[in-house]
Amino acid sequence: MSRAWLVEQLASLTPPDSASAQATRDRVNDILRPSGALARLDEIAIWIASWQRSAQPAVSRPVGLIFAANHGVAAAGVSNYPVEVTAATVAAFEAHSSTVTAFADIAGATVSVVDVGVNEPSNDFRTMRAVDAERVDHVIDVARRTVDALDTDLLVLGEMGIGNTTAAAAVAHALYGGQVHEWVGRGTGVDDAGLARKQQAVARGVARMERDDPDASGIDVVAEVGGLELVAMAAAIVAARQRSLPVLLDGYVVSAAAAALLDHHRDALAHCRAGHRSAEPGHRRLLALMGLDPLLDLDMRLGEASGAMAAVPLVRMACAAVTRVPTFTEWFSR
Amino acid sequence: MSRAWLVEQLASLTPPDSASAQATRDRVNDILRPSGALARLDEIAIWIASWQRSAQPAVSRPVGLIFAANHGVAAAGVSNYPVEVTAATVAAFEAHSSTVTAFADIAGATVSVVDVGVNEPSNDFRTMRAVDAERVDHVIDVARRTVDALDTDLLVLGEMGIGNTTAAAAVAHALYGGQVHEWVGRGTGVDDAGLARKQQAVARGVARMERDDPDASGIDVVAEVGGLELVAMAAAIVAARQRSLPVLLDGYVVSAAAAALLDHHRDALAHCRAGHRSAEPGHRRLLALMGLDPLLDLDMRLGEASGAMAAVPLVRMACAAVTRVPTFTEWFSR
Numbered sequence: 001m002s003r004a005w006l007v008e009q010l011a012s013l014t015p016p017d018s019a020s021a022q023a024t025r026d027r028v029n030d031i032l033r034p035s036g037a038l039a040r041l042d043e044i045a046i047w048i049a050s051w052q053r054s055a056q057p058a059v060s061r062p063v064g065l066i067f068a069a070n071h072g073v074a075a076a077g078v079s080n081y082p083v084e085v086t087a088a089t090v091a092a093f094e095a096h097s098s099t100v101t102a103f104a105d106i107a108g109a110t111v112s113v114v115d116v117g118v119n120e121p122s123n124d125f126r127t128m129r130a131v132d133a134e135r136v137d138h139v140i141d142v143a144r145r146t147v148d149a150l151d152t153d154l155l156v157l158g159e160m161g162i163g164n165t166t167a168a169a170a171v172a173h174a175l176y177g178g179q180v181h182e183w184v185g186r187g188t189g190v191d192d193a194g195l196a197r198k199q200q201a202v203a204r205g206v207a208r209m210e211r212d213d214p215d216a217s218g219i220d221v222v223a224e225v226g227g228l229e230l231v232a233m234a235a236a237i238v239a240a241r242q243r244s245l246p247v248l249l250d251g252y253v254v255s256a257a258a259a260a261l262l263d264h265h266r267d268a269l270a271h272c273r274a275g276h277r278s279a280e281p282g283h284r285r286l287l288a289l290m291g292l293d294p295l296l297d298l299d300m301r302l303g304e305a306s307g308a309m310a311a312v313p314l315v316r317m318a319c320a321a322v323t324r325v326p327t328f329t330e331w332f333s334r
Numbered sequence: 335m336s337r338a339w340l341v342e343q344l345a346s347l348t349p350p351d352s353a354s355a356q357a358t359r360d361r362v363n364d365i366l367r368p369s370g371a372l373a374r375l376d377e378i379a380i381w382i383a384s385w386q387r388s389a390q391p392a393v394s395r396p397v398g399l400i401f402a403a404n405h406g407v408a409a410a411g412v413s414n415y416p417v418e419v420t421a422a423t424v425a426a427f428e429a430h431s432s433t434v435t436a437f438a439d440i441a442g443a444t445v446s447v448v449d450v451g452v453n454e455p456s457n458d459f460r461t462m463r464a465v466d467a468e469r470v471d472h473v474i475d476v477a478r479r480t481v482d483a484l485d486t487d488l489l490v491l492g493e494m495g496i497g498n499t500t501a502a503a504a505v506a507h508a509l510y511g512g513q514v515h516e517w518v519g520r521g522t523g524v525d526d527a528g529l530a531r532k533q534q535a536v537a538r539g540v541a542r543m544e545r546d547d548p549d550a551s552g553i554d555v556v557a558e559v560g561g562l563e564l565v566a567m568a569a570a571i572v573a574a575r576q577r578s579l580p581v582l583l584d585g586y587v588v589s590a591a592a593a594a595l596l597d598h599h600r601d602a603l604a605h606c607r608a609g610h611r612s613a614e615p616g617h618r619r620l621l622a623l624m625g626l627d628p629l630l631d632l633d634m635r636l637g638e639a640s641g642a643m644a645a646v647p648l649v650r651m652a653c654a655a656v657t658r659v660p661t662f663t664e665w666f667s668r
Binding site for chain 2: 031032033034035036037038039040041080081088092097098099102103105106107108188189279295296297298299300301302306310313314316317320321324325326331
């Protein structure tokens with residue numbers, strides 16, 4: 001049922017509000033500074049206006065939404081960390097003792113964590129579909145209800161799950177082809193042997209998917225070789241679109257889940273921007289293919305929405321630069 | 335007298351506090367996240383610690399300090415804007431109606447503006463030294479007293495002055511050589527004819543300096559072909575060093591004034607970081623020569639400390655990620 005909702009939403013996407021975008025563009029062109037001086041930030045303000053459907057773009061209630069889950073493929077030895085770290089990290093989020101919660105305090109944001117499978121990992125995608133149809137429906141439903149209930153004007157999307165850069169690489173490789181090694185990086189810092197195990201796991205998973213479900217595309221790729229939190233993030237992006245809520249994407253794992261939606265509709269991510277580019281080489285490649293230009297490029301590789309959260313003040317500044325600064329007309333008619 | 339103070343300071347520079355840096359580095363290596371995951375931000379926190387001389391690096395009172403002045407070389411038609419815009423922009427800062435003040439609200443910063451020659455421009459450097467010795471002394475003294483009086487833990491340095499990207503290009507060309515066209519950009523957006531006038535003004539100014547004062551280096555280059563606010567910024571950087579206060583540099587004009595200090599001592603800018611890289615091609619070239627890697631690269635070209643102010647939340651986050659997140663040791667001994 002929920003997968004059907006997702007596919008249906010992607011076939012009839014909420015468009016941006018071009019009137020609010022145009023009104024904001026007109027104001028930008030008359031603001032008390034040299035025209036074009038803010039470049040990317042002006043574009044961000046116009047983008048926010050178009051999705052908030054308001055000529056007064058503002059980010060006053062940003063929310064970091066983190067989906068957490070474990071991965072069967074972790075059994076392949078693809079991470080330096082045991083799967084127990086996922087639960088420990090979720091506990092740190094909830095105790096306000098994590099990097100992203102420290103960032104959120106400075107960004108004026110709150111953080112919400114949703115467990116979609118920390119104690120019930122996805123299947124090992126090397127040998128079987130990662131997320132079966134019933135769980136896909138369930139997780140989409142959880143994500144959709146979560147996003148619908150948020151009081152926010154900017155969704156900052158992130159994840160936590162030991163092994164999930166392997167899942168991201170598998171999804172990206174399945175979606176875009178290329179060579180396995182181009183998509184697989186060191187994640188939290190595996191050594192050469194760990195990197196080889198990651199490459200092998202990705203190659204096996206994608207080959208298995210191509211045997212079991214040769215026509216898989218979009219959300220079904222995420223279910224085949226992604227994982228529970230990737231399905232949830234894809235659904236959250238669609239739910240945000242239904243609400244006309246702008247979304248800031250975090251790193252490689254979020255971007256891979258998002259990219260799958262482009263199989264359904266090439267405009268599926270018009271309400272999304274990349275908060276940052278991570279140190280994972282696959283992320284650079286993926287963002288380029290998706291046509292996304294990140295706000296930050298600081299070699300971060302933490303996940304948990306931290307890179308996108310670091311970009312939130314820039315989005316807030318972009319809006320303030322349009323709404324809190326007078327136009328030439330206003331200034332000289334004081 | 336004040337020039338002598340500056341030169342003397344640069345000969346006996348305050349060193350960073352290596353004990354605070356090491357204590358912060360030790361804590362970074364035990365923080366509850368994969369080692370190295372914050373990359374550049376960890377380095378920023380250690381840098382702040384070393385200059386704040388504290389193992390609890392924090393940015394709680396950032397101040398944007400903007401020096402404003404006009405330029406005799408504006409008579410060469412190097413800007414799209416008349417010199418009156420400098421005073422109007424200063425009025426907008428003071429009325430809290432400018433881009434940088436809007437940014438400062440979000441960054442948790444205040445903004446301070448110092449007029450060092452809005453109504454009394456520097457001389458036209460095409461035909462004579464931009465700032466005579468007496469004014470150099472006066473402006474250094476003003477900048478020094480201003481920085482000494484600030485209650486702040488991070489100085490965010492910027493400028494305002496119609497014509498000052500021409501002055502920046504002249505200083506950079508005089509310091510580093512190369513071709514004139516490599517240093518001259520469109521500033522606030524001059525057309526091809528304006529660009530040619532800028533190139534010619536820079537070439538004439540530097541050639542004149544090389545005739546009048548062939549041995550000029552460091553602060554004297556800034557006085558010859560820079561301008562009043564550039565002299566003030568150079569002095570502010572030195573005054574901050576005396577206080578062991580970290581400094582975030584804004585765009586091309588600030589960087590050119592800072593670069594001159596490297597003639598006096600190669601470690602003169604160890605307490606400085608580049609907040610952003612602007613759209614001016616000369617700024618990219620200059621930062622590379624100075625060995626500075628900017629936090630942001632968003633094609634902004636506004637000046638008035640705005641690019642550096644946009645980076646302040648990142649510096650605050652870098653500190654919070656070290657001081658507000660538990661170590662593995664702390665977390666598992668709760």
